[in-house]
Amino acid sequence: MLRKTLFGVAATACLLAVLASAPAHALFGFGGKFQRVEPRDGVVTIPVSEVVDGDAHYYILKRDGFEVKFFLLKSPDGVIRAAFDACDVCFREKKGYVQDGEFMVCVNCSQRFHASRINEVKGGCNPSPLEREAGPDVVTIRERDIMAGRGYF
Structure with missing residues (x-):
């Protein structure tokens, strides 16, 4: 007893x-961690105000039968960074990354990557970089750059 x-x-x-x-x-399954984005004239725009809190913000672009997932975050050095929610090593497991403070952690192998290294280091288990342009008001990412990562998903 x-x-x-x-x-x-x-x-x-x-x-x-x-x-x-x-x-x-x-x-409870409503919304999920990924916010769906839709390109306009071949470009996805995300307000800078949405991603400056230091948290990873996850997005998904659904196109041509593919669901390409990526995240944005502002690193401690003030740079807005973007990467696919996948890497060259563990992408087949389709687990992606979670944030732990200033680090992004691979859910499959538990490797940790400091936020300031995203977009700077590529290959291996590093989050695969995604080209982006951060202006004063919006972050822009070309649809073709997002779709270039469809092989990860």
Whole structure:
């Protein structure tokens, strides 16, 4: 009886920890972590104000039967960076990256990459760089550059 009670308490504590730390969309499936983007005249634009908080913001472009996933974040050095949610090594697992403070972490192999290295280092398990241009108001990414990463997905 005591074992069942302790197990119940432990299971409840774990569930509460998950509920407290995860955003509602991740738990209940509405919205998901990826925000869908649509190009206009061959260009995707994302407001700079949406990505300057230091958090990774995830996007998806659905085109021609492909779903290409990428993320943007402003690194501690003030640069807005972009990368596919995949790398040259682990992309077949389709797990992508999660953020841990100033690091992006490969969900498949747990390699950690400092945010300031995104777009600077490529190859291996580094997040695969995505060309972008950050202006004062919007980040622009060419649709063809996003679609160039479809092999990862």
